[in-house]
Amino acid sequence: MEDRFGYGAIVRAMRPEEREEMLGLLLEAVAGEMPAGAEEEPPEACPRCGCPRTVRRGRDADGAQRRLCRGCGRSFRASTGRALGTTKQPAATWARYAEAMLAGATLRDAAACGVPLKTSFSMRHRLCEVMASMLPAFEAGPGYPVEGAVVSTDRQRGYVRALAEMGVAAHERFASSGPRAPLNRVNALHSALKAFLARFGGVSTRRLPNYLAWFCWAREARRGGDAASLLRAQMGSGTYRTS
Numbered sequence: 001m002e003d004r005f006g007y008g009a010i011v012r013a014m015r016p017e018e019r020e021e022m023l024g025l026l027l028e029a030v031a032g033e034m035p036a037g038a039e040e041e042p043p044e045a046c047p048r049c050g051c052p053r054t055v056r057r058g059r060d061a062d063g064a065q066r067r068l069c070r071g072c073g074r075s076f077r078a079s080t081g082r083a084l085g086t087t088k089q090p091a092a093t094w095a096r097y098a099e100a101m102l103a104g105a106t107l108r109d110a111a112a113c114g115v116p117l118k119t120s121f122s123m124r125h126r127l128c129e130v131m132a133s134m135l136p137a138f139e140a141g142p143g144y145p146v147e148g149a150v151v152s153t154d155r156q157r158g159y160v161r162a163l164a165e166m167g168v169a170a171h172e173r174f175a176s177s178g179p180r181a182p183l184n185r186v187n188a189l190h191s192a193l194k195a196f197l198a199r200f201g202g203v204s205t206r207r208l209p210n211y212l213a214w215f216c217w218a219r220e221a222r223r224g225g226d227a228a229s230l231l232r233a234q235m236g237s238g239t240y241r242t243s
């Protein structure tokens with residue numbers, strides 16, 4: 001399969017030390033998402049709603065402390081909210097899986113770390129969630145497109161009426177091809193995303209956000225030094241959604 005702009009291209013464009021750093025960052029994040037030991041105290045603030053009004057409320061069967069949140073009424077333990085908080089796989093298996101995934105392994109090849117194929121699929125998606133938690137939050141304005149924004153498109157006629165109906169006041173049209181076309185960057189990004197997703201032979205809408213996180217994460221990491229510190233700064237501040 002052609003992968004001119006896709007994941008393989010991203011990985012090939014990195015120097016070995018960049019690849020090493022990318023793996024190191026992911027492993028660091030994975031370690032932070034692993035289940036807590038029974039002796040680990042849960043945080044005082046609720047990991048779900050952030051409410052500081054929590055009280056101790058009994059212990060789990062394994063002896064781990066639980067706390068009850070007065071804000072959302074739910075209870076939690078030290079692992080609650082961690083992307084890999086309920087995993088049965090040991091840390092070493094996760095580390096081997098993460099390495100295979102970053103190297104572009106298929107689900108079947110990645111399963112060689114000693115897990116069934118079905119588990120390989122869910123591990124891929126858990127790691128995508130870990131990557132998502134490392135990315136800066138995407139903020140969109142209250143309305144879209146944002147009031148006062150200039151919308152740039154190519155010369156397709158359809159945009160004129162569609163954007164007018166959406167109430168867009170400022171619309172600039174550009175040539176869509178040619179060496180200096182202003183839309184080249186966004187078109188290149190679109191091609192790269194298409195090539196990246198093509199590797200997976202059809203991605204369900206429900207899983208798409210995870211693959212997007214993987215794509216963004218790989219591109220951020222490739223930008224080098226600053227991106228690495230950006231990713232590091234974002235660690236632990238993301239939100240998790242376990243599918």
Ligand SMILES: [Zn+2]
Pocket residue numbers: 046047048049050051069070071072073074
């Ligand atoms: Zn709460």
